[in-house]
Structure formats: structure tokens, C-alpha cells
Amino acid sequence: MALATPFLLIALWLLAGFAGALIPAQVARHDGPAVVEIGLIATPIHYDLLLPLTPALRRRFGFAAASGVAVDGPEAGWLLVGWGAQGFYTSAGRYADVPAGAVAQGIIGDGSVVRLEAWGQFALTDLPDAQVLRLTASGYEAVLTRIEAELGTPRLVKAPGLTPQDAFFAGSTGFSILRTCNVWMGETLRAAGVRLGGWTPTPQSLRFSLWAWGERAAP
Template sequence: MLKLLRFPLLGTRLALKIVFLWLFFGMLGGLIPANTATPYATGTTDVLLVGGKIHYDILLPADPQTRRTLRFTQPAGIPTDHPGVEWFLIGWGAEQFYTSAGTYADVKAGDVLRAITGDNAVLRVDALGELHENAAIRRLSLTHVQYNSLLASISNSFSRDTFGKAQVLDHPGFTQSDRFFHAKGHFSALRTCNVWLGDQLRNAGVRFGVWTPTTWSFGLSLKEHQGV
């Protein structure tokens, strides 16, 4: 009987060690910076970072440049030219998990397992008006050069057909103004939504942690390297 019990115990211990190492290296990844050079500021554009329990979204200001960049999402129903839009929300995640429901309570265990082991990536785009006060919102100021690079990197994350058209998921979304799009790459425990967003900031030349798989490590990197 004792021999039979060893195998589940060993499996549990191994799983706990893997989780511990994942969290530990996530912390280190948040503390170790990329893009250590100080950028030459020629004006700034503010973006907002909105954190939840396990996921960060980025909010882009609905200025003329952003509206032009995201206009390719308009055929899918994103109101990029609507005058009431003040922010565009962009989020990246695992297809089955991200699109399963609007609340964590509705997420199934199978969706979580598939996300951890690997799933197709999707992008969620939403158009927002005036924002309500939210303690989880962090403001990050980018130079114009950094913001141009950020827009290019995010735009390049969309999967497109041979005609350059963004590929929309057959999914109703969570609001009247959002849609899901197929994205490049795959989601896994090593490349989470927070890792993707960290990639976008690093691609823009922002000083940020080299690997931020959790909201905690992402927030740690923001505080350590950006002071926000």
C-alpha cells in the first residue's frame, strides 16, 4: 500500500516544485531589465495598463494615429472612427480559456489545462468611452518613437489572410463593441498573456522585465523599472 501511495505523492511534489520554479523565475524575469538605455524623449503618449487577477490588458488612447492603425479591425465591428471612443483595449490570451466566459467562475478545468499545455492565441479588441476610477490602472508614458513601435508590434501580432485582412473568430465577444481575432503564436505556461504584453513593451524599447508570466511579476516589473 505504501508503495502505491508513493507515486501520487511524488507527482504532487514534482508539480509543486515546478510551480515554485515557475513563480521564482517569473519574479527574476520581472526584476532583470531589458532595454536599459534611457530613451531620448521627443514628446510622450500615455498608455494604461489594467490588471486583473491573472491578466493584464493595455489601453491605447483613441488619438488619430491609433485610430488609423486599428482601422483594419473596423470591418469586424470595432468602431475605430466613433467620436465617443476614448480608449482601445487590447488583450492577448489562450483561445479556449479567453473566449470561454466573461467571468472566472465560468471557466472550466479543461480550458485551464489546455491553456497551460498550449493553445492557439487570440487577441481581444474593445472600444471604450470615459473610464471609471480603477485602482488597478497604471499609466505609462512612452516617447513618440516608442509609441510608434508599440503600435507596429501590436498590429503585427494579428494573424491575417493572404490579402492582409485580420481573421475574426466566430464568437460574440463580451460587450457590444468588442471582438476576438486570431493572433500569431501560441499560449502556454511559458508564454502567457502577461509575457506577450511584456514583449510588446520591450519591442517598443521600454525598459521592462525580460519575462513576466504572472500579473505579480508584471506589476513588479512596472514598479521596479518604470516606477508606476
């Protein structure tokens, strides 16, 4: 029983995530047409955002250029934004290389980081693992506001990070097994007007919640 207990707890946590994906939650209301396309990029353990690198976005995230994130590069078309536990996320180039202490710290509670990386110019539909979400102008602004609130006064944690052209900046809220990167993503999308359940701790539960609630902006 002692050996089986950790696996049982993990199974219960995963199942609870699917239940949480169906819990009704407050979703911000944003009137108007859906005029901005953003991407959700799936990885084995979480989702990243892809935001269109317009001139306005380049100005708002211009601070990242000094840390090697080519937000002002002529070839840049998208800004990837991720959020996660500081110890785990900054060492997760290969999951086998993540220290056991970073995993344990993430479970019980850790600081957070925001990862920024400039990507090239392409259509979101060209990425097989990208899910396209269409937001109103005010819904999209809510996404940017949440990211900027998370960053506060940007403070570099690590550059380069997982690739030669990305950087990690300190986040202002905490990470734990109850508030994972996928929970943060759910909070951000609900603030943008996307219907989602109240608790989505895994990428599977977030994906299920998007499907179950129809991936629609709140009317």
C-alpha cells in the same frame, strides 16, 4: 507527495516569475520626449493595454468596426488591447466557466488571440486600476507595430467576446505556460522602451518588474 506535487510546481513557477522579473533584458532605445500616454489595466490574471483612440488609430484599427468594435464611434476615447490563449481567453467571461481542456491546452501550448474593445472618453487617472506609462512617439509606434504584426491580416475568431462590444482576432504567435499573456505584454513594453525584466509570466511578476525597474523608458 503525489497530491502535493502540482501545488509545489505552481509555487515554483510563481517564484520563478519573480526571479524572471529581475533578469536584465534587452530594451529598445527610443530617443525623444515622452509624449504619448497609454494605460495598463490590471485584471486578476493579466494586463490589458489602453491606447488613445486618435484619428490615426481609428484608421489603423478600422477593420474592427465590422465586428462590432466601435473604434469610429463618437463616444470612443480608448482602444483596449489584450492578448492571450485562444481557448482560455475566448471563454473567460467567468473563470468558473472556462473548460478544463482550455486550461490544459493553454499550459501545454495553444494558439493566441488579440482582444479589441472600444472604451469611452475619460482620463486615465480616473481609473483606479490603471497604471499610466508615458512613451516616446517612436516607442508608441513600436507598440502599434507589434500589435499589427500579431494580427497580420486580421481574422475574426469570435464576436462578441467577453462583452457585447468586443471582438477576438487570431494572433500569429503561440501561448504556453512559458509565454503567457503577461510575457507577451513584457515583450511589447520592452519594445516600446519600458525597462522590464526578461520573464514576467504573472500579473504579479509584471507589476513587480515595473516597480523594480522604475517604470522608466530606456535612456
